[in-house]
Amino acid sequence: MSELERELKLRLDGAEAARRLGRVLGVPFETVEQVNLYLETADRQVAAGRSMVRLRREEGRWILTYKRGLRVQAGYFEAREVEAVLPAGPKTRWSEADLPRLEQLAPLLALRADGVAGGLSVSGQVHNLRVRHRLSNGDILELDRTRFPGDRVDWEVEVETRRPEEVRVLLAGLAEEAGVVLEEQQQTKYERFLEAVKPS
Numbered sequence: 362m363s364e365l366e367r368e369l370k371l372r373l374d375g376a377e378a379a380r381r382l383g384r385v386l387g388v389p390f391e392t393v394e395q396v397n398l399y400l401e402t403a404d405r406q407v408a409a410g411r412s413m414v415r416l417r418r419e420e421g422r423w424i425l426t427y428k429r430g431l432r433v434q435a436g437y438f439e440a441r442e443v444e445a446v447l448p449a450g451p452k453t454r455w456s457e458a459d460l461p462r463l464e465q466l467a468p469l470l471a472l473r474a475d476g477v478a479g480g481l482s483v484s485g486q487v488h489n490l491r492v493r494h495r496l497s498n499g500d501i502l503e504l505d506r507t508r509f510p511g512d513r514v515d516w517e518v519e520v521e522t523r524r525p526e527e528v529r530v531l532l533a534g535l536a537e538e539a540g541v542v543l544e545e546q547q548q549t550k551y552e553r554f555l556e557a558v559k560p561s
Contacts, residue, residue: 364441364442364443364444365439365440365441365442366428366438366439366440366441366442366521367437367438367439367521367522367523367525368437368438368519368520368521368522369436369437369438369518369519369520369522369525369528369529369532370436370437370438370517370518370519370545370546371436371517371518371532371543371544371545371546372515372516372517372543372544372545372546373516373517373518373541373542373543374516374541374542374544375516376506376514376516378516378539378541378542379504379506379516381539381540381541382504382518382535382536382539382541383492383504384539385535385538385539386494386502386504386535387494389492389493389494389504390493390494390495391492391493392490392491392492392493393419393420393490393491393493394419394488394489394490394491395417395418395419395488395489395490395491396417396418396419396486396487396488396489397415397416397417397486397487397488397489397550398415398416398417398418398455398483398485398486399413399414399415399483399484399485399486399487399551399554400414400415400416400460400481400482400483400484401414401481401482401484402477402478402479402480402481402482403479403480403482404479406477406478406479407472407477408551408555410429410475410477411429411431412427412428412429412431412472412475412477413426413427413428413429413549413551414426414427414468414469414472414481415428415551416455416483418453422446422447423446423447424444424445424446424447425444425445425447425463425466425468425469426442426443426444426468427442427443427444427468427469427471427472428440428441428442428443429441429471429475431549433547435545436544436545436546436547437525438546438549443467443468443471444467444468445466445467445468447463447466455483456483457480457481457482457483460480460481460482460483461480469481484558485510485554485558486510487507487508487509487510487550487554488507488508489505489506489507489508489550490505490506490507491503491504491505492504492505496520496528496531497531498524498527498528498531500520500521500522500524500528501520501521502518502519502520502532503518503519503520504516504517504518505517505518505519507550507553509553509554509557510554510557510558511557511558513553513557515550515553517546518532518543520532
């Protein structure tokens with residue numbers, strides 16, 4: 362089933378800023394490592410539609426996600442999302458030969474229904490370290506360190522919320538206490554991945 366994902370995303374200027382903010386946030390309730398594999402057709406139909414297909418490994422399980430209909434305003438991202446958790450005990454590595462067995466899962470059925478044809482292949486991957494904290498309003502803040510191809514490393518805060526203005530006020534106070542600047546993010550991780558792998 363398609364759901365509307367709403368996230369506030371704000372950029373941090375490097376590891377030191379992330380460390381200072383993390384100190385103010387206190388002890389996280391969870392830290393996870395994620396490997397994100399991005400899937401694309403040979404003629405780049407997914408990216409052309411400002412969409413994304415991702416296989417994510419987190420804590421021993423794989424999640425297949427299709428996002429489309431992206432809208433961004435002042436660092437607040439909205440996108441339609443279809444997800445499926447793969448059965449327990451899946452592969453630790455994926456190749457093009459393995460991908461057809463995913464075709465009957467809801468994300469790829471939605472992708473095909475949107476008119477994207479052709480075989481999918483793994484176009485690359487990013488590694489993400491995600492540290493989760495609970496905000497005073499109950500929302501969960503995720504502090505991400507993302508390693509892209511070509512040695513690019515980004516730091517950012519993500520909060521999935523339907524109350525972006527309330528969260529902005531909370532984050533502004535935390536940033537002031539930490540002595541850091543949070544700037545509105547304008548790109549998804551996938552868009553930054555595409556920049557990182559674009560031939561120079």
